[in-house]
Amino acid sequence: MATTTPPAPVDERLAATGVLRRAMARPELGAAAAAAAILLFFLVMAPSFRTAAGIANVLDASSLLGIMAIAVALLMIGGEFDLSAGVQTASAALLATVVSYQLTLNVWAGVAISLAVTVAIGLLNGLLLARTGLPSFIVTLGTFFVLQGLNLAVTKQVTGSVLATGVATLDGWDSARAVFAGELPFFGSRLKISVVWWLALALFGSVLLTRTRAGNWIFAAGGEQNAARQVGVPVTRVKSGLFVGVSLCGWLVGMITMARSGSVQANLGIGLEFEYIIAAVIGGCLMTGGFGSVIGAALGALIFGMTKQGIPAAQWDNDWYKLFLGVMLLAATVLNTVVRRRATGAAR
Amino acid sequence: MTTPGPPAAGTTLVELRDVGKSYGNIIALRGVSTSVRAAEVTCVLGDNGAGKSTFIKIIAGAHEHTDGTMLVDGAQRRFSSPRDALDAGIATVYQDLAVVALMPIWRNFFLGSELRRGPLLDVRRMRAVTRDALARMGIDLRDTDQPVGTLSGGERQCVAIARAVHFGARVLILDEPTAALGVTQSGVVLRYIAAARQRGLGVVFITHNPHHAWLVGDRFVVLRRGVALCDKGKAELTLDELIGLMSGGAELAELRSGAWEMVSQHQSPLTTCPQAGDGSDGNVASAPDAEPGPRAEHRGIG
Numbered sequence: 247m248a249t250t251t252p253p254a255p256v257d258e259r260l261a262a263t264g265v266l267r268r269a270m271a272r273p274e275l276g277a278a279a280a281a282a283a284i285l286l287f288f289l290v291m292a293p294s295f296r297t298a299a300g301i302a303n304v305l306d307a308s309s310l311l312g313i314m315a316i317a318v319a320l321l322m323i324g325g326e327f328d329l330s331a332g333v334q335t336a337s338a339a340l341l342a343t344v345v346s347y348q349l350t351l352n353v354w355a356g357v358a359i360s361l362a363v364t365v366a367i368g369l370l371n372g373l374l375l376a377r378t379g380l381p382s383f384i385v386t387l388g389t390f391f392v393l394q395g396l397n398l399a400v401t402k403q404v405t406g407s408v409l410a411t412g413v414a415t416l417d418g419w420d421s422a423r424a425v426f427a428g429e430l431p432f433f434g435s436r437l438k439i440s441v442v443w444w445l446a447l448a449l450f451g452s453v454l455l456t457r458t459r460a461g462n463w464i465f466a467a468g469g470e471q472n473a474a475r476q477v478g479v480p481v482t483r484v485k486s487g488l489f490v491g492v493s494l495c496g497w498l499v500g501m502i503t504m505a506r507s508g509s510v511q512a513n514l515g516i517g518l519e520f521e522y523i524i525a526a527v528i529g530g531c532l533m534t535g536g537f538g539s540v541i542g543a544a545l546g547a548l549i550f551g552m553t554k555q556g557i558p559a560a561q562w563d564n565d566w567y568k569l570f571l572g573v574m575l576l577a578a579t580v581l582n583t584v585v586r587r588r589a590t591g592a593a594r
Numbered sequence: 595m596t597t598p599g600p601p602a603a604g605t606t607l608v609e610l611r612d613v614g615k616s617y618g619n620i621i622a623l624r625g626v627s628t629s630v631r632a633a634e635v636t637c638v639l640g641d642n643g644a645g646k647s648t649f650i651k652i653i654a655g656a657h658e659h660t661d662g663t664m665l666v667d668g669a670q671r672r673f674s675s676p677r678d679a680l681d682a683g684i685a686t687v688y689q690d691l692a693v694v695a696l697m698p699i700w701r702n703f704f705l706g707s708e709l710r711r712g713p714l715l716d717v718r719r720m721r722a723v724t725r726d727a728l729a730r731m732g733i734d735l736r737d738t739d740q741p742v743g744t745l746s747g748g749e750r751q752c753v754a755i756a757r758a759v760h761f762g763a764r765v766l767i768l769d770e771p772t773a774a775l776g777v778t779q780s781g782v783v784l785r786y787i788a789a790a791r792q793r794g795l796g797v798v799f800i801t802h803n804p805h806h807a808w809l810v811g812d813r814f815v816v817l818r819r820g821v822a823l824c825d826k827g828k829a830e831l832t833l834d835e836l837i838g839l840m841s842g843g844a845e846l847a848e849l850r851s852g853a854w855e856m857v858s859q860h861q862s863p864l865t866t867c868p869q870a871g872d873g874s875d876g877n878v879a880s881a882p883d884a885e886p887g888p889r890a891e892h893r894g895i896g
Contacts, residue, residue, distance in 0.1 A: 465696070
């Protein structure tokens with residue numbers, strides 16, 4: 247048994263691993279199964295689900311949450327939380343609206359300024375985390391309140407109300423609207439362009455996580471950051487990058503929100519940060535970091551979208567939505583724990 | 595793949611001459627001299643607080659020595675960071691291994707030194723190289739995609755060792771690799787230490803278990819209270835002498851004659867040590883955790 251066996255091209259013991267066992271170790275399995283079951287359920291229960299318009303609606307309801315869930319999932323795999331993710335979408339939208347309207351700039355100028363500021367917010371989150379060594383839960387709770395306060399106070403100060411508006415009359419509005427809030431034909435119905443952004447980001451995020459060096463470092467930074475440091479992974483830089491990623495996605499969602507209606511509520515986004523985290527967890531991300539999937543988070547968002555649209559479509563009271571959320575979260579957490587035990591060999 | 599040809603067996607890779615280290619007014623290590631040679635295992639033994647960690651940290655580049663000289667490949671060196679040591683081909687596998695339990699073996703193996711093709715990871719090649727590198731160390735894994743966490747403690751050590759070897763280490767420092775392991779697992783790790791030696795590496799094996807040291811060691815340094823009690827080749831020493839030095843012969847004798855009787859019914863591993871080397875198996879089984887018996891590993895290594 248001590249002898250070196252020449253590496254055979256196919257190891258005969260591989261068969262024993264089994265396809266099922268392999269699939270069980272995949273983080274997105276639970277989300278995929280749940281998404282399929284829920285889709286089937288509403289296809290039967292809610293007639294409007296079976297139309298192209300119904301599907302376009304579900305995808306639209308999933309897309310904004312989905313864009314954020316992707317970035318939040320990557321951050322969670324990297325071992326951190328961002329509670330300011332929800333209000334960052336509002337900050338980005340408010341900033342672009344207020345700046346371009348008050349200074350009568352081209353809408354794209356506001357969009358660019360907003361981009362620069364949101365990236366700075368992400369960097370600040372990363373920097374605070376690195377400098378203080380505090381849990382990201384606390385640090386970003388701080389930024390959450392700071393941004394929430396700024397969103398309301400500054401908007402009121404500048405516009406005299408809690409609604410920032412007026413961008414629709416500015417130069418560049420039409421092109422901005424086409425990019426962030428356009429629509430595409432979809433089997434006789436219309437599909438919001440945010441769905442394309444969502445799917446493209448899911449693909450990009452998944453490749454980034456599983457097929458690039460940065461992805462390897464994200465797993466390591468979240469899984470065992472001391473071990474990662476020992477082999478030369480720049481853990482602080484990786485985490486800062488992930489916070490910036492969340493901010494970038496927050497900026498995109500903010501721009502989409504602004505472009506859809508031309509106005510932004512100052513209290514937008516509050517409380518949504520938990521939906522992002524729940525979508526990521528349903529998608530197989532461990533609360534403790536180091537494990538998860540971008541595709542899973544996108545599926546988690548899809549589950550949200552289907553339920554959000556499906557419950558009224560099946561003519562039930564909307565209150566059931568919250569109950570459903572709680573059940574999904576608990577089920578996902580239990581499943582994730584099982585998968586994790588299997589992966590770390592803790593059950594041995 | 596970048597491993598340069600190994601130096602001839604017996605070439606001195608690292609030499610310490612009267613090396614010492616003090617932290618402020620605390621002297622952690624004083625006047626230690628020894629050498630690490632290619633294809634040899636230098637064992638560093640000592641109880642907790644004897645100066646073993648300080649010793650490794652000097653060679654590994656984590657701390658600079660304050661006295662004496664260290665020669666690497668015959669040239670005087672002073673490492674100011676672990677990177678310096680790594681660049682000189684000295685790799686350290688710490689007790690709390692640099693592995694990420696949730697990540698697949700191949701990802702762990704290449705962590706920090708990933709192979710890429712363009713911007714993307716060259717997954718196929720990394721899997722193949724990992725399997726190959728582990729196989730060359732005598733570790734036969736059925737699946738490099740399984741998380742490192744599913745491996746046993748001994749196998750994890752071996753992945754870390756194989757990684758260090760693959761990335762061009764000529765000197766391998768192992769910090770208590772068998773300390774947290776059971777009997778069988780310790781045997782596995784000792785076998786890989788022997789494998790590393792066979793591949794021409796100079797190994798520094800830190801342990802507080804003289805039986806483990808004796809099985810694979812070529813040279814023995816015993817530290818106590820920051821001072822080297824001995825630095826001898828295997829031919830100049832017996833296992834019993836080593837155990838005696840290790841456990842502090844005089845103090846042990848004192849214990850035996852006096853206070854010891856009060857607790858002797860507990861079958862402390864200390865009393866079984868001297869007998870373990872002479873062929874009796876009985877005592878070893880009674881204290882498997884504290885003193886893994888050498889019998890099983892003898893067969894494993896031989």
